[in-house]
Amino acid sequence: xxxxxxxxxxxxxxxxxxxxxxxxxxxxxxxxxxxxxxxxxxxxxxxxxxxxxxxxxxxxxxxxxxxxxxxxxxxxxxxxxxxxxxxxxxxxxxxxxxxxxxxxxxxxxxxxxxxxxxxxxxxxxxxxxxxxxxxxxxxxxxxxxxxxxxxxxxxxxxxxxxxxxxxxxxxxxxxxxxxxxxxxxxxxxxxxxxxxxxxxxxxxxxxxxxxxxxxxxxxxxxxxxxxxxxxxxxxxxxxxxxxxxxxxxxxxxxxxxxxxxxxxxxxxxxxxxxxxxxxxxxxxxxxxxxxxxxxxxxxxxxxxxxxxxxxxxxxxxxxxxxxxx
Amino acid sequence: xxxxxxxxxxxxxxxxxxxxxxxxxxxxxxxxxxxxxxxxxxxxxxxxxxxxxxxxxxxxxxxxxxxxxxxxxxxxxxxxxxxxxxxxxxxxxxxxxxxxxxxxxxxxxxxxxxxxxxxxxxxxxxxxxxxxxxxxxxxxxxxxxxxxxxxxxxxxxxxxxxxxxxxxxxxxxxxxxxxxxxxxxxxxxxxxxxxxxxxxxxxxxxxxxxxxxxxxxxxxxxxxxxxxxxxxxxxxxxxxxxxxxxxxxxxxxxxxxxxxxxxxxxxxxxxxxxxxxxxxxxxxxxxxxxxxxxxxxxxxxxxxxxxxxxxxxxxxxxxxx
Numbered sequence: 001x002x003x004x005x006x007x008x009x010x011x012x013x014x015x016x017x018x019x020x021x022x023x024x025x026x027x028x029x030x031x032x033x034x035x036x037x038x039x040x041x042x043x044x045x046x047x048x049x050x051x052x053x054x055x056x057x058x059x060x061x062x063x064x065x066x067x068x069x070x071x072x073x074x075x076x077x078x079x080x081x082x083x084x085x086x087x088x089x090x091x092x093x094x095x096x097x098x099x100x101x102x103x104x105x106x107x108x109x110x111x112x113x114x115x116x117x118x119x120x121x122x123x124x125x126x127x128x129x130x131x132x133x134x135x136x137x138x139x140x141x142x143x144x145x146x147x148x149x150x151x152x153x154x155x156x157x158x159x160x161x162x163x164x165x166x167x168x169x170x171x172x173x174x175x176x177x178x179x180x181x182x183x184x185x186x187x188x189x190x191x192x193x194x195x196x197x198x199x200x201x202x203x204x205x206x207x208x209x210x211x212x213x214x215x216x217x218x219x220x221x222x223x224x225x226x227x228x229x230x231x232x233x234x235x236x237x238x239x240x241x242x243x244x245x246x247x248x249x250x251x252x253x254x255x256x257x258x259x260x261x262x263x264x265x266x267x268x269x270x271x272x273x274x275x276x277x278x279x280x281x282x283x284x285x286x287x288x289x290x291x292x293x294x295x296x297x298x299x300x301x302x303x304x305x306x307x308x309x310x311x312x313x314x315x316x317x318x319x320x321x322x323x324x325x
Numbered sequence: 326x327x328x329x330x331x332x333x334x335x336x337x338x339x340x341x342x343x344x345x346x347x348x349x350x351x352x353x354x355x356x357x358x359x360x361x362x363x364x365x366x367x368x369x370x371x372x373x374x375x376x377x378x379x380x381x382x383x384x385x386x387x388x389x390x391x392x393x394x395x396x397x398x399x400x401x402x403x404x405x406x407x408x409x410x411x412x413x414x415x416x417x418x419x420x421x422x423x424x425x426x427x428x429x430x431x432x433x434x435x436x437x438x439x440x441x442x443x444x445x446x447x448x449x450x451x452x453x454x455x456x457x458x459x460x461x462x463x464x465x466x467x468x469x470x471x472x473x474x475x476x477x478x479x480x481x482x483x484x485x486x487x488x489x490x491x492x493x494x495x496x497x498x499x500x501x502x503x504x505x506x507x508x509x510x511x512x513x514x515x516x517x518x519x520x521x522x523x524x525x526x527x528x529x530x531x532x533x534x535x536x537x538x539x540x541x542x543x544x545x546x547x548x549x550x551x552x553x554x555x556x557x558x559x560x561x562x563x564x565x566x567x568x569x570x571x572x573x574x575x576x577x578x579x580x581x582x583x584x585x586x587x588x589x590x591x592x593x594x595x596x597x598x599x600x601x602x603x604x605x606x607x608x609x610x611x612x613x614x615x616x617x618x619x620x621x622x623x624x625x626x627x628x629x630x631x632x633x634x635x636x637x638x639x640x641x642x643x644x645x646x
């Protein structure tokens with residue numbers, strides 16, 4: 001089966017203001033990312049702040065225009081389409097945002113927020129719109145009687161349900177969830193994760209699920225991609241990644257995760273330093289400045305792909321594969 | 326372990342607002358031994374930060390007030406202390422680090438200034454001595470090139486570096502108690518691990534007790550010896566970390582642990598706590614958890630359960646036990 005979404009060598013470069021000598025500063029937020037997402041699948045995307053995971057997601061949806069690469073949706077290159085031709089694709093790919101406080105318009109009622117996508121996509125009949133809004137509200141567990149209220153009257157968890165309803169009202173096939181549970185408390189987070197799983201099963205949705213919390217990603221994903229400073233360093237099926245992480249960064253991320261089990265033997269693999277600034281990414285392998293297993297070659301050449309098996313790919317010199325510059 | 330350093334008894338800190346009285350901390354009791362790490366866990370708005378602020382009397386004034394209870398620190402009662410006396414304690418024998426290191430460092434001063442000031446005020450050092458000591462402290466928290474970084478402004482440092490500066494400042498006078506209020510919530514996982522590890526080593530070196538406030542049960546499991554679980558202004562369960570994770574007794578604690586996605590629960594449904602955290606302006610009567618509790622009985626609506634010791638060192642506030 002061909003993938004629903006295929007991302008090939010996607011790049012996004014932001015140009016910052018020039019300095020006083022007229023040199024332009026650029027940030028490679030996403031530099032050459034390739035991945036695939038199949039129907040009904042959740043691809044987890046993990047990485048630390050500033051590694052470009054949100055930019056990648058927005059590029060895939062064309063919310064920001066990528067500077068290079070291709071995004072294929074059902075085999076069709078959506079980046080080459082004009083915005084008018086792209087419009088029908090928009091209803092098939094939607095997004096749930098992190099902050100349920102900032103992503104809902106405070107001056108609109110929940111009903112107005114939920115019907116807006118329908119209006120944009122040409123649904124003129126109010127009765128149909130009302131039916132659809134009420135159906136989706138019920139589906140995500142919102143009280144239909146509260147649809148005339150404003151977002152501030154809802155708790156964080158309820159607001160995230162509104163955000164999910166807004167994303168799903170157009171019956172998309174592909175939904176990007178950008179840290180949808182990071183702002184929520186543990187007990188509420190479980191409710192939202194369960195809801196996302198249920199919806200995926202009943203609607204055959206595909207998710208790109210972005211998070212920095214590995215335990216959440218592990219719970220919800222079928223496959224996981226690990227990102228560091230604009231590049232993917234490892235992709236593997238979820239259980240395999242957690243059982244057999246190959247990239248030193250993946251291992252460090254896993255080791256840094258606090259585990260709620262005090263009887264577990266003490267382990268530590270601490271990374272030195274902070275993630276480097278994406279303004280001046282390190283040469284060669286971008287992780288080499290913090291890597292506990294760096295070799296001479298790491299500072300010189302970026303590592304190429306090494307396939308442990310067709311599903312598990314890692315970009316690291318430890319495993320041999322390398323890419324000529 | 327050592328002897329009791331901090332004894333909090335039946336603490337009630339209320340905040341008086343035009344909309345009514347917020348019972349942020351409502352009858353909280355706990356003790357903290359010397360050199361011990363106690364975790365205070367709970368969801369947002371459960372009163373864990375307000376408990377910490379009450380110890381240092383840093384709650385919002387004049388709206389906030391300790392209406393009842395005692396706080397005894399190293400044999401001295403803190404509740405009766407005047408503002409002036411509290412100033413001699415803050416930063417010297419009790420220090421605090423906060424969640425957001427950007428907002429708790431003054432953006433218009435170099436980061437070293439804060440440390441130098443603490444040392445000059447509390448230890449009577451001259452400026453030059455204080456500066457030398459501050460450089461040592463920055464080195465202790467593993468900031469590279471401390472001689473240079475002491476002149477850096479907060480915005481020039483990364484989040485992890487800022488939190489290190491906060492720790493250096495908090496530990497400058499070798500306090501007996503360090504209160505860490507969500508010290509790593511704003512940081513990335515790899516940096517969080519570094520900071521927690523740093524707190525752990527320095528605590529050992531300096532023989533400091535730590536009150537670690539967090540919402541992350543994983544952090545508690547790895548870094549605390551004992552833990553108190555708070556819900557809606559009250560402590561619902563108190564135990565050693567091993568005993569709490571092995572045998573959680575309060576339905577809220579059990580539900581919290583059940584709501585965590587774990588390796589073994591893959592693709593099973595997560596346990597859910599229905600409803601949301603109650604509004605502390607009008608908390609529910611009886612047991613505050615009863616509206617969300619799966620196992621409530623009639624008594625839970627009417628009567629508030631007291632905190633009772635059910636096993637040695639394991640206390641629970643629940644009618645079922």
